[in-house]
Amino acid sequence: MxxxxxxxxxxxxxxxxxxxxxxxxxxxxxxxxxxxxxxxxxxxxxxxxxxxxxxxxxxxxxxxxxxxxxxxxxxxxxxxxxxxxxxxxxxxxxxxxxxxxxxxxxxxxxxxxxxxxxxxxxxxxxxxxxxxxxxxxxxxxxxxxxxxxxxxxxxxxxxxxxxxxxxxxxxxxxxxxxxxxxxxxxxxxxxxVDGAQDAALQRYDVAARQHATESERVKVDALVHDSVLTTLLSAAAAESPDERALAARMARDAVKRLDEAGASGPRALERVGLPVLVRRLRAALTTFAAPFTVRVVNAGGVELPVEAVDALYSAAVQAMVNSMQHADEPGRGTRRELRIRGVRAGGCVIEIADNGVGFARHDVPVERLGLRVSIEERMANAGGGAEIESTPGHGTTVTIAWPVGAMGGDA
The missing domain is CATH 1.20.58 (Methane Monooxygenase Hydroxylase; Chain G, domain 1)
Known part of the structure; x- marks a missing residue:
């Protein structure tokens, strides 16, 4: 086939x-x-x-x-x-x-x-x-x-x-x-069942990426054949000023189409439902020592690109791990919540909140990459956004969203 x-x-x-x-x-x-x-x-x-x-x-x-x-x-x-x-x-x-x-x-x-x-x-x-x-x-x-x-x-x-x-x-x-x-x-x-679902989702993600990459390769191959090679052959055969001018226009058009193909990205082709992401996060919670209260709103009918699902999952898990490692205060119980909200048909906002010890952002050492790289940069690279609100003694709330404009959007 x-x-x-x-x-x-x-x-x-x-x-x-x-x-x-x-x-x-x-x-x-x-x-x-x-x-x-x-x-x-x-x-x-x-x-x-x-x-x-x-x-x-x-x-x-x-x-x-x-x-x-x-x-x-x-x-x-x-x-x-x-x-x-x-x-x-x-x-x-x-x-x-x-x-x-x-x-x-x-x-x-x-x-x-x-x-x-x-x-x-x-x-x-x-x-x-x-x-x-x-x-x-x-x-x-x-x-x-x-x-x-x-x-x-x-x-x-x-x-x-x-x-x-x-x-x-x-x-x-x-x-x-x-x-x-x-x-x-x-x-x-x-x-x-949870393990089988997670394994199936991972296989699906791999298959979706392979399919997207293969589709992109076929598109680029066709583009190279139809535009680039034709342009090169026309330029090689051009003798008159008009023929050379035509070859130059064809070359500019080929470069433009290659740029557009590169900007579109292969992974935007496949989408999965938000309930899939919810199941992955619930499965991750079963491996944590500390309990999280999970609240899900408007998950039905929401679909996200595979890349966005991966970024949201990884950033949310990192935020939950950070909460378990740093939020507890001796002699005091810590409440933790994971809130997942679908935004219209193609957006998602996830909040990881606790009432723990909190922190001052400027006190976090530069070499600590959990917030800057694993959450903020990961979401930015995927086309989303992240906000981290924390005050010493009053807990922490990490909000991640995809796309970047969904953070203030209505469900």
Missing amino acids: PAAEWRVPRLSTRRAAVTRAQVETVSGRALGLFGLVFGAQTLPVALEQSSALVDGAGVAMMAILYGALVVLAVASVAKVAVRRAALTFAALYAVALAAWPFLIEDPAALDGGTPWLYYICTVATAAAVVAVPASVATGYTVVVPAMYGVIRLLPAGGGAVPLLAVLDAMYAVILGVAVLIIVTMLRQAAEA
């Missing part, structure tokens, strides 16, 4: 694959929803058993644990600090369970019943699965139900017979392990 007829296939957008970010979102929201449901079912028992605890302890325990469940549900819906909220609930539950025997004032008031904490044990183990690595979650899933089994044997836990205590603990372990296996398998599958 002639090179000029070869086409790079477009990436299909008919069906969105499941990503790691989507798995985390679904897991967090399921945890938040079922946490509220289990908590509501447990409330009557908790109120009934509160009289067995030291004055005020029952109310305080319910307020802390149910409040943590509500915070977890809100965080899962808003997709903000979900892991932190899940970790907080899992830790509070373990503390409440360990403190239970010491807070029971009247074991007889339990009347041999099951402590109400048991009914939200699965919520706690699921929270650990969402919040911490699988190895740590596995330990939590085994240790916490085992703690409950021991407490169940005590008068403060209802004084159950050993077989019943073991069965209750094993039931909680089985449910927790089932949740752990399901979430872990979904995460691994999503990571494989």
Whole structure:
């Protein structure tokens, strides 16, 4: 097949694959929803058993644990600090369970019943699965139900017979392990999909560049054949003043066409959708130690040149790496955001913001290339722009845009 007829296939957008970010979102929201449901079912028992605890302890325990469940549900819906909220609930539950025997004032008031904490044990183990690595979650899933089994044997836990205590603990372990296996398998599958998407995108980029280069070569070859060689042959055969003047005009026209061909650039021919860039950035975020809140606006229907996508991706990743390396302040949490906005049908603005320590631009050493070369010059070379706003003690915002006029454009 002639090179000029070869086409790079477009990436299909008919069906969105499941990503790691989507798995985390679904897991967090399921945890938040079922946490509220289990908590509501447990409330009557908790109120009934509160009289067995030291004055005020029952109310305080319910307020802390149910409040943590509500915070977890809100965080899962808003997709903000979900892991932190899940970790907080899992830790509070373990503390409440360990403190239970010491807070029971009247074991007889339990009347041999099951402590109400048991009914939200699965919520706690699921929270650990969402919040911490699988190895740590596995330990939590085994240790916490085992703690409950021991407490169940005590008068403060209802004084159950050993077989019943073991069965209750094993039931909680089985449910927790089932949740752990399901979430872990979904995460691994999503990571494989993310890796395949990233590899496919890289292959697509390479193919698009090769196609653009080949198309440009064919165009230049045709131009050389049709204009340059014809001009040279005409100049060689020119004998009269009129023929030489004609050859000179042909030469000027050939030079002009060569200049236009060189200025057009081969890479402006291929375009990809903004969702492709969003997926690449989300995939990059999964490798970072610090979490970023991601907000995407108006991504549908926006297409960008391959060169612009590469520049935006590389500059955004560099800005995020800079934030993780330099924004943190000891003893203070740092919030980070990645905001991606499509501008009309062919532009994009990306903001990487944090509330960290910030810096003064004039204090950055000249030999540090992360801002000047990796962000500003990279975007300028691709036809875009970059703005860096930072104040010591008030965080940093890096705004990158393509094309350069999109920074102030409407979505």
